[in-house]
Amino acid sequence: MNVDSGLDHFTNLSGDYGAKALAPIKEHFPELAEYIMGNAYGDIFQRTTIGSDWKEIAVISSLITMGQFEQLGVHYVMALRVGMTVDQIKGILLHLTPCIGAPRVISAFNVLLETLEEIR
Structure with missing residues (x-):
């Protein structure tokens, strides 16, 4: 450690x-x-088993699936800083929709909008 x-x-x-x-x-x-x-x-x-973008995909997906939106902003920022685009993040959200439902994805999208506003 x-x-x-x-x-x-x-x-x-x-x-x-x-x-x-x-x-x-x-x-x-x-x-x-x-x-x-x-x-x-x-x-x-x-x-280094998986790339930084894959790590963020895993964390973002897991947080949304668990309904744990509070840490999403930090991981959205991390995803962007490791080279992911906003469209790719939205692609993750869209891909999760049939699995976990629109309400959680809408909440996650609202956090994305708030995060983007805060970092601009």
Whole structure:
């Protein structure tokens, strides 16, 4: 577990948007931030078995399927920063619709719109 390496990797992927999302966790629940940075971003996200775009497709799809929209903005930003386009993200959303239903996809799309507005 490499917390410093994980934080660097997270920062490179998410920029200021990610730092803003992570700040309250670091302040009020530092043990969780350490776990996420050390295990997810210090290990799993740095492995090279699949590309960064595939990692974001997997995470975005999983979050939407679980109805966990709160972290979507960070992963939308990461997807864009690793070279995915907005149209590709919308393609993921469309592809999920028959599997998980329009209501969750609409919620995920609304988060995408909010995220794009915030980073512009």
